[in-house]
Amino acid sequence: MRPETVFITGASSGIGLELAHVFAREGYNVVGVAQNDVQLRDAMRGLEHEYGVKTWPLVQNLTARNAVEKIDEFLHAEKIHVDVVINNAGFGVFGEFIQTDWEDHKELLDLNIVSLTELTKYFAQRMAKRGGGKILNVASIASFFPGVFMDTYYASKAYVLSFSLALAEELRPKGVQVSVLCPGPTRSNFETRAHATRSKLFGRAGDARKVAEVALKGVQNNKLIIIPGTRNKLNVFMSRFIPRKWLAPLVRRAN
Template sequence: MSKYSEAEALFQELQQQQITVDFLVNNAGYGLFGEFTETDLQDELSMIDINIKALTTLTKLFLPGMKQRRNGKILNVASTAAFQPGPLMAVYYATKACVLSFSEALENEMKGNGVTVTALCPGPTKTGFESRANLGQSKLFKSGVMDVERVANIGYEGLMKGKSIVIPGFKNRLLANSIRFIPRKWVTATVRNVQEKS
């Protein structure tokens, strides 16, 4: 659902059926591996459409009703990629940084309105993402991945508790929180190293 018209059509259909949406999960997205000068522009623009535009559009359509009813929860799936630049996946990492920033801003705006916004930031997870992104042979995915059911359960628990950011897994939380203390060039070089294929 990357086009505004498709999101609008879904919203209008639910309105016509008088279905109230109190929970919105924005989970669609994909990645693309490779140097920016060599990857396909259309593939990257489509990624921006799905990872950012569709998520923003659906939130824009459903959030006002939640605010008016003073009841609602939104879960936006970001990534641990949101916390640093990502050489060899530059556009993907940038889209997830946008999702995290957007979610944190909305969480602040909704305080006192009965609505919470949660950013779920998983690390490598066995979902098929690595195949679509051509990352199956990367050091990142060879170093271990989390089970999708476990990630989903942790995300759900965080959503229901109204947490603003949920990072499943101790290693992922440690990584995301330690990055701010490390020089940015080191972080970028390390990310490139783990993304490269072994």
């Protein structure tokens, strides 16, 4: 039987890199996407040495206009058949909305929403045609809250959750599984890239490997919404009983 292949965006660091590790440990070959050539190639080489799997580093800015075309060309040229897609690449912008740069927010929306949606469409069409495949979209517990001082980030993750839930329902009869991962604050490069070192959120940040292990189990068990950690599950559960207009002041204090 041919080994299965997982395609992971943002596979060079943080949660994406740990997802690459746990899937490689299970015997999956890995196509990893990121922008930093050296870091990505090092990460993929590490997987080959540790687990004896095959890897393909694909250096690509996912917000580039022709990103999906380039990915399509690469997969065809290398004759790669993708079984599992993990749309993980994403970042946040921390700060008062009116004080932060529009260009940063635009890039965030392009990566967290537009690129994720286009890649999902690209893979979902092919998976539906052959009647099988799995898609894991990385949202956040932020998906369940209005994000004061990270307004566009939380809103982008609410989109990822809503989009994935709807798509899961559409694709289920076609044999394609869609899951959505909602981690809480996790140690990675996220905090630095979001300029969120003043935020209180990361004081109790969790471990990216633990997030990846829970995600793997969730995908294997065909779970729809995967929330790693008891505290995160509890926060999401409690949010259902709080009037929406009270959520933003609560988040303001937490952020």
